Amino acid sequence: MKRRAVLAELKLVPVRIRHMGTGRCKELLQRMYEYLVSRGVEVRTSCQVGEILVKDNTARGVTCQDGKALEARFVVMAPGREGARWLGREALRIGLENSINPVDIGVRVELPAAVMEPLTRIFYEAKLIYYSRTFNDRIRTFCMNPNGEVVLENNDGLVTVNGHSHAFNKTENTNFAVLVSKTFTEPFKDPIAYGRYIASLANVLGGGVLVQSLGDLLSGHRSTVERLAKCMTLPTLNEATPGDLSLVFPYRHLMGIVEMLKALNKIAPGVYSRYTLLYGVEVKFYSSRLVLSNSLETQIKNLFAAGDGAGITRGLAQASVAGVLAAREIINRV
Ligand SMILES: Cc1cc2nc3c(=O)[nH]c(=O)nc-3n(C[C@H](O)[C@H](O)[C@H](O)COP(=O)(O)OP(=O)(O)OC[C@H]3O[C@@H](n4cnc5c(N)ncnc54)[C@H](O)[C@@H]3O)c2cc1C
Known part of the structure; x- marks a missing residue:
């Protein structure tokens, strides 16, 4: 098979694959890598793509940030959330149309695993949707991690929060995201900038991610190290700074989150407890959606x-299928 460049930086983080030990993930990635190389694929890491080369409305390759050009008959842009801003800029430069997606902003909720156990035992991950009374915003749970831990995520220098579970190293807590979706209307077209701005407020106030107990939030004061020491839920993310999320979130987001926790309390009593921990900011950048065939x-x-x-x-399985779909079309044309 002809050697082809894989125009993507392979930076898969093993912890993203939940329910699987890190060792097993590394082994699988190594096997995938060996398989691809044995079929003539060239994998380039730490090779950031700068620009997409286009001539006569046809893709011609890419240039790397070091200025080198890589010619190609086909180009697949799959830079993930981390590269969504780059893709947006490139789309604008080469004249691709897009529609505006919502931006999902919220918190990572952490509580004793026993509270969610009636749900997680059956579903493992319960996907729950609520429409807020005050603003009629769509609020959803996402990425539930029974007996997992809360982790930091670095989005191009912006520190946000996320979560995962290990197959064997279990904690006493369960965490999940509560996200408020907001779609902007004319003239605003940059939901990513909005999400980054909100998340950056937490970074400014706390040097990274903030953590606050629901009790402190509802009582109108910040969490402190001393107050959290008395909290029944022990945080699994030690790097989070105790603080005040009401200084970070807009009123409609904060109201939505509180309303959602109250509603969740009906199906999992204990969610709306003063000992429930809230970490912020969690944000999902879906950016603009390109017009695609x-x-x-x-x-x-x-x-x-x-x-x-x-x-x-918006997830591993869908993203993988998207890659297969594009690859099949390319194979047809080759
Ligand atoms: C902590 C965490 C936990 C998650 N847990 C789950 C889960 O439990 N279930 C689930 O379904 N999903 C989960 N996700 C989401 C899942 O990881 C993503 O949906 C999936 O990885 C998206 O795949 P992708 O190929 O689009 O992008 P990615 O996997 O992000 O890959 C894109 C790659 O492109 C690189 N890149 C960006 N810009 C450029 C450029 N200009 N040039 C070259 N390379 C570039 C990036 O560095 C990255 O390596 C999680 C994500 C995180 C961060």
Whole structure:
């Protein structure tokens, strides 16, 4: 098989694959890597793509940030959430149309695993949706981690919060995200900038992620190290700074989160407890959604877009399927 460049930086983080030990993840990644290399694929890491090369409305390759050009008959843009801003800029530069996606902003909730156990025992991960009374915003749970831990995420220098579970190292807590979706209307077209701005407030106030107990939030005062020491839920993320999330979130987001926790308390009593911990900010950048064909080709010939960065997927399975879809179309044309 002809050698082809894989125009993506492979920076898969093993912890993203939940229910699987880190060792097993590394082993799987190594096997995938060996398989690809044995089939003539060249994998380039730490090779950031700068620009997409286009001529006569057809993809011609990419340039790397070091200025080197890589010619290609087909290009798949799949930079993930981390590269969504880059993709947005490139789309604008090469004239691709897009529609505006919502931005999901919220908190990572952490509480004793026993509280969620009636749900997690049956579903493992319960996907719950609530429409807030005050603003009629769509609020959802996301990425539930029974007996898991809360972790930091670095989005291009912006520190946000996330969570995962290990197969064997269990904690006493369960965590999940509560996210408020907001779609902007004309003239605002930059939901990513909005999400980054909110998250950056937590970084400014706490040097990273803030943590506050629901009791402190409802009583109108910040959490402190001393107050959290008396909290029944022990935080699994030690790097979070005790603080005040009401100084970070807009009123409508904060109201939505509190209303959602109250509603959740009906199906999992104990969620709306003063000992429930809230970490902020968790934000999901779905950016603009490119206009794509059914095989994920953009309006530029032989230029495909896949995964979270293109605003078309929101998880591992969907992102993987998107890659397969684009690849099948490319194989057909080759
Ligand atoms: C902590 C965490 C936990 C998660 N847990 C789950 C879960 O439990 N279940 C689930 O379904 N999903 C989960 N997700 C989401 C899941 O990881 C993503 O949906 C999925 O990885 C998206 O795949 P992707 O290929 O679109 O992007 P990614 O996997 O993000 O890959 C994109 C790659 O492109 C690189 N890149 C960006 N810009 C450029 C550029 N200009 N040039 C070259 N390379 C570039 C990035 O560095 C990255 O390596 C989690 C995510 C995180 C961060």
